[in-house]
Amino acid sequence: MSSSDRRAFLLSVLALGACGFTPAYGPSGGAGVLQSQVRLTDPVGRDGYLLNRRLEERLGRGGPSARYAMKVTPIVTQSGMGSTSRGLTTRFQLLGKAKFLMTDPVTADVLAEGEVQSFTGYSATGTTVATLAAERDARQRLMTILADMVVDRLLVAASGLPS
Known part of the structure; x- marks a missing residue:
């Protein structure tokens, strides 16, 4: 690393500190x-399970004495995107939404709520087994994306949550 690159890096770090930037997972960050x-509420279906699993990977598993209760509802729609001259669909797009609601389990006060959305796709060229595997993988990717987006929203709101 050249000395001008080091200086630019150090100046950018100082600028972030001066503007009040605090790492979310740092000692004084809100993610703690x-x-x-x-x-989390019990998942409904495979999509709900995949979404909850990713949320638990990112946030940890909250037991019965957890400070917050959260319900996340995934909604997935599928549409054909490409087709052959014979009318067979060769590409599908999965559109996903996840509605979330975080409450205080004691008072039932709403602490955070919202909706995130994203999409992914998969190819249907090949055997039926390959197409089903591709769809399954695309759904898993979509649930990971949605869960990460929910966590990002919670991290932004974390500093305002009651502790």
Whole structure:
């Protein structure tokens, strides 16, 4: 690393510190109040399971004494995108939404709520087994994307949550 690159890096770090930037997972970051303190409702279906699994990977598993309760509802729609001259669909797009609601389990006050959305796609060229595997993988990718977006929203709101 050249000395001009080092200087630019150090100046950017100082600028971030001066503007009030605090790492979410740092000692004074807001994410600490969420770690293992969010109890998720039981998932419905495979999409719900995949979404909850990713949320637990990111936030930790909140037990019965967790400070927050959260319900996340995934909604997935599928549409054909490409087709052959014979009318067979060769490409599908999965559009996903995840509605989330975080409450205080004692008072039932709403602490955070919202909706995130994203999409992914998969190819239907090949055998039926390959197409089903591609769809399954695309759904898993979509649930990971949606869960990460929900966590990002919670991290932004974390500093305002009651501890």
